[in-house]
Amino acid sequence: MSTRHFLSMLDFTPEELSGVVRRGIELKKLRNDNVLIEPLKQRVLGMIFEKSSTRTRLSFEAGMIQLGGQAIFLSSRDTQLGRGEPTDDSARVMSRMLDAVMIRTFAHSTLTEFAACSRVPVINGLSDDLHPCQLLADMQTFAEHRGSIKGKTVTWVGDGHNMCNSYIEAAVQFDFNLRICCPKGYEPPARFLQLGGERVSLVRDPREAVAGAHLVTTDVWTSMGQEEEAAQRLELFAALQVNRALLDLAAKDVLFMHCLPAHRGEEISQDLLDDPRSVAWDQAENRLHAQKALLEFLIQPGARPA
Structure with a gap:
């Protein structure tokens, strides 16, 4: 073998x-x-x-x-x-x-x-x-709390970077629907969007993106190696902060995940990791x-x- x-x-x-x-x-x-x-x-x-x-x-x-x-x-x-x-x-x-x-x-x-x-x-x-290792943990966390993710709706809010790319692959492999909410110019590469096909959609309005979602997840707006872009990214992504009011638009049994480390007050509100819908510590x-x-x-x- x-x-x-x-x-x-x-x-x-x-x-x-x-x-x-x-x-x-x-x-x-x-x-x-x-x-x-x-x-x-x-x-x-x-x-x-x-x-x-x-x-x-x-x-x-x-x-x-x-x-x-x-x-x-x-x-x-x-x-x-x-x-x-x-x-x-x-x-x-x-x-x-x-x-x-x-x-x-x-x-x-x-x-x-x-x-x-x-x-x-x-x-x-x-x-x-x-x-991909983070996605294994995320899929395990969802399974523990909610069972099968097949056919569910997952919303990614933030930069279309490596985590988002792996979520696209996971959507294909675990058969769920993925909505991606990111600013124009920060979409995942075309090859990943093509891979996702009909399972993946780009939604610009965060309220529309999370509506009815069973899982909402995000990550930092500025990744390692992008520190020089931090100020520009903070301005561009400001409207995409995930907070309790945004989560209220999702499904009643929604889970929130963040792969950590989190920048509280930026991609998430200060209190979101303490919300009962957050499973970030189990996820970690x-x-x-x-x-x-x-x-x-x-x-x-x-x-x-x-």
Whole structure:
């Protein structure tokens, strides 16, 4: 069997993604019940960080430990990648010493080039194009609180960036409808909109976008590497703040998510994370459990979610 990677939600079948989500829920229950399960004993995950992180590092490192394995943290200054070694050379060497590699990077091509020469699974911990691990956690969170997301309406409010792109992929794989509300000029790339097809629509008015939605989600308006655009973005996105009044227009059982960190007073109101409709803290915790299921699926021979 060829090496499986997880660079995009499209790398797994819908059935495999649903299986990973179900296994994440199961692993979370086992953890809460203090049941020790160590399928990845003696396995090692290498973690390459070109972008800083709190949740990604903690969830992958803690996840490997909880599954009986270990994780090695490498910043860009800790590897020869940071000194100009070709990505494919690094992949050939690292994949002879590790059981999987997680990369959090800028250019998505870094991931695809590394994966092309890697003997072991490569996981996208975030790139400028996509953030599929966050979507696994989001899908697990919705499933825990509301059941199947199939046929539901999800509203993305904010920049059409990597998180929005991954939501488009998730809409295709989990069969839900996605409304995207963003300023003109900040839409997702055309290739992602084409991928979404009829499942995805652009809606400029945030009130119209959230009307009747079952899940409303957003992210910061200025991502890493865009700091020079911050003032311009604050002005352009000001009308898209998600607050309690906006959520009141959604379905009665709406959930609100934010992948964090949040800029309170900007993309969300100061009090929104404290609203009972917000599940952002469960969502953050589920990075740990969803990624444990992902690691088990990719590394453990024969571990394939049913």
